[in-house]
Amino acid sequence: MAGKTPSEKRLHKELISLVKEPPPGMVVDVDQAEQNLNVWTINMQGAEGTLYDGEQFQLQFKFGTSYPFESPEVTFVGQNIPVHPHVYSNGHICLSILTDDWSPALSVQSVCLSIISMLSSCKEKKRPPDNSFYIKTCNKNPKKTKWWYHDDKV
Amino acid sequence: MATTSNESDSSRKNTDNRENDNKDEQNNMFECNICLDYAKDAVVSVCGHLFCWPCLHQWLETRSSRQVCPVCKAVISKDKVIPIYGRGNTKQEDPRNKVPPRPAGQRTEPDANTGFPGFNFGDGGFHLSFGIGAFPFGFLTSFNFSDRHGVPVGGQLPQDDHYLSKLFLWIAVIFIIWLLLA
Ligand SMILES: [Zn+2]
Ligand SMILES: [Zn+2]
Secondary structure (H helix, E strand, C coil), X not given: CCCCCXXXXXXXXXXXXXXXXXXXXXXXXXXXXXXXXXXXXXXXXCCCCCCCCCCEEEEEEECCCCXXXXXXXXXXXXXXXXXXXCECCCCEECCHHHCCCCCCCCCHHHHHHHHHHHHHCCCXXXXXXXXXXXXXXXXXXXXXXXXXXXXXXX | CHHHXXXXXXXHHHHHHHHHHHHHHHHHHHECCCCCCECCCEEEECCCCEEEHHHHHHHHHHCCCCCECCCCCCECCHHHEEECCCCCCCCCCCCCCCCCCCCCCCCCCCCCCCCCCCEECCCCCCEECCEECCEECHHHHHHCCCCCCEXXXXXXXXXXXXXXXXXXXXXXXXXXXXXXXX
């Protein structure tokens, strides 16, 4: 492979800007991303003054070859999965920009910011009502789930 | 794929980095909103957002049923983008044969094509209004999904969607027959 594919080129640009100007409380694992540009792990701190203050989370991004035309697969991974009405205990996240409302003008950075603001606006820490059913039946890839997005502002 | 070019990637990264430092401040404005690179074969949408034509074209193909601006979600289409012709921009080395030529500058009449008014699987949750005459079937949609976010596809309920749409179809048929008989 002589040149980089458009998708790799764009991921590189995103990685550089994420390292240079990370959103507050977020650190991308650069070594891992450079090893394999298609899987990134981002360490995320619960924002100060919110229910998740002091907590540490890990977000995993997986990019397909048609990124950014197709959304990345984004899940929480690791020990601490945030307890939130839109986050299943297997790390899957119910967030419309990750499927239907994805746009190629979005980026890893903007997805991270959306997720942190989703957490920050949470009023009560609880799992989605259908959590146990969902995690038993879902596909490993959250993009295979047909999500019905709620308009509640949780 | 990416792993095969690790070494060169990281060396390239340094040069990219320096390039970006110089470029960032002045030329951000002329970067394509999709590939984040300097826009090639630039086009601008009627809402004012800049893209490379190949990038925008690929996006329009990807979401051919719902063509919206990647930046502001305004409705866009191939006929409504404006090519930008800069000075001295005569490079003829476009290898992307698959991409059709950039649309020419033109004037188009407004076109009010917004798809199905009754079906909306948009941001605000699951709305399906199924009305005939003055008698909408709104109540039918409230019987499920009220507290469920995700329905696994390919799990235990792969037929759910099919089943639902069939159900609606049958209800519609029965209702029409009833209307005819009444
Ligand atoms: Zn582009
Ligand atoms: Zn726009």
